[in-house]
Amino acid sequence: MKFCSHCGSDAVTFSIPEGDDRPRHLCGGCGAIHYINPRVIVGVLPYLGDRVLLCKRAIEPRLGLWTLPAGFMENGETSEEGALRESWEEARANIRVDDLYTVYDIPHINQVYLIYRGELTDTNFGAGPESLEVELFREEEIPWQEIAFPIMSETLTHYFSDRREGSYPLHRGVITRKL
Amino acid sequence: MKFCSHCGSDAVTFSIPEGDDRPRHLCGGCGAIHYINPRVIVGVLPYLGDRVLLCKRAIEPRLGLWTLPAGFMENGETSEEGALRESWEEARANIRVDDLYTVYDIPHINQVYLIYRGELTDTNFGAGPESLEVELFREEEIPWQEIAFPIMSETLTHYFSDRREGSYPLHRGVITRKL
Numbered sequence: 001m002k003f004c005s006h007c008g009s010d011a012v013t014f015s016i017p018e019g020d021d022r023p024r025h026l027c028g029g030c031g032a033i034h035y036i037n038p039r040v041i042v043g044v045l046p047y048l049g050d051r052v053l054l055c056k057r058a059i060e061p062r063l064g065l066w067t068l069p070a071g072f073m074e075n076g077e078t079s080e081e082g083a084l085r086e087s088w089e090e091a092r093a094n095i096r097v098d099d100l101y102t103v104y105d106i107p108h109i110n111q112v113y114l115i116y117r118g119e120l121t122d123t124n125f126g127a128g129p130e131s132l133e134v135e136l137f138r139e140e141e142i143p144w145q146e147i148a149f150p151i152m153s154e155t156l157t158h159y160f161s162d163r164r165e166g167s168y169p170l171h172r173g174v175i176t177r178k179l
Numbered sequence: 180m181k182f183c184s185h186c187g188s189d190a191v192t193f194s195i196p197e198g199d200d201r202p203r204h205l206c207g208g209c210g211a212i213h214y215i216n217p218r219v220i221v222g223v224l225p226y227l228g229d230r231v232l233l234c235k236r237a238i239e240p241r242l243g244l245w246t247l248p249a250g251f252m253e254n255g256e257t258s259e260e261g262a263l264r265e266s267w268e269e270a271r272a273n274i275r276v277d278d279l280y281t282v283y284d285i286p287h288i289n290q291v292y293l294i295y296r297g298e299l300t301d302t303n304f305g306a307g308p309e310s311l312e313v314e315l316f317r318e319e320e321i322p323w324q325e326i327a328f329p330i331m332s333e334t335l336t337h338y339f340s341d342r343r344e345g346s347y348p349l350h351r352g353v354i355t356r357k358l
Binding site: 108172 | 251259351
């Protein structure tokens with residue numbers, strides 16, 4: 001942040017406001033404090049029988065790699081609504097949500113993932129503008145070396161393991177920066 | 180947002196960028212799109228035996244009403260770390276977290292709540308700067324008419340019900356604007 005979005009001043013510093021304990025974008029002109037907080041990524045693990053739907057990314061980052069449909073939660077929606085919206089946008093997928101499935105923190109990039117689990121209600125899915133391809137994969141067909149994000153690999157691993165057990169508890173985790 | 184935080188221009192409109200489907204704060208000067216997304220509130224339901232710890236708010240909104248310790252998640256922390264940080268800041272409470280307990284969406288104010296459940300490890304709690312008082316309450320002592328936020332009433336109701344059952348599954352919910 002170079003300029004204050006309230007008053008337009010260029011006197012914005014990254015310093016600790018009085019009474020606070022960490023630096024914020026602080027305007028020396030009007031005194032406004034601009035808070036920046038983590039963002040929520042919402043998505044779905046869509047399944048049909050023994051297969052899971054993945055999207056091949058048409059955009060950076062990780063263009064050409066596979067992921068579960070997910071994206072930034074928008075204002076005015078619930079996390080479940082956002083997850084279904086992303087599934088439609090990226091995979092044209094119609095889904096009946098079962099439950100919240102994984103909650104992951106990724107603190108080094110200030111993100112919280114909420115991934116739901118849901119059954120495809122039909123097979124009329126297809127690539128949205130942010131996907132190159134959308135396909136159903138059995139466990140042994142998953143392109144593990146071409147999964148875009150660790151959170152998605154972990155969610156898929158939990159799913160196939162839980163499927164064998166016949167029970168789908170909520171899983172929590174933290175993705176840390178690789179050294 | 181009146182001024183662009185990238186270039187300082189006052190030509191910021193709230194309009195739909197090309198290729199998008201909803202209005203954003205869009206700078207007519209440099210072309211920057213300023214996304215605003217929901218924020219995450221993290222907190223804890225701290226218990227000890229058959230009692231739950233509540234904080235009487237020293238700040239607006241809802242000054243003088245009771246709540247579970249909670250606040251905005253900060254960049255660089257996990258949701259569990261944030262929940263413990265808020266418990267310390269508001270109630271000087273030391274807690275051993277059991278698990279994530281409630282996930283609530285409040286879409287009309289663009290918030291997602293993640294409330295953990297955890298046992299107090301000692302009774303050395305006390306009011307932090309944002310609390311007037313901090314107290315332990317048995318179920319029959321809870322000031323139900325003086326709870327600051329509906330999400331907190333719902334979380335407390337789930338807790339005492341689950342305590343009778345001896346099992347604490349994750350609860351999800353949506354708080355909608357009262358008509």
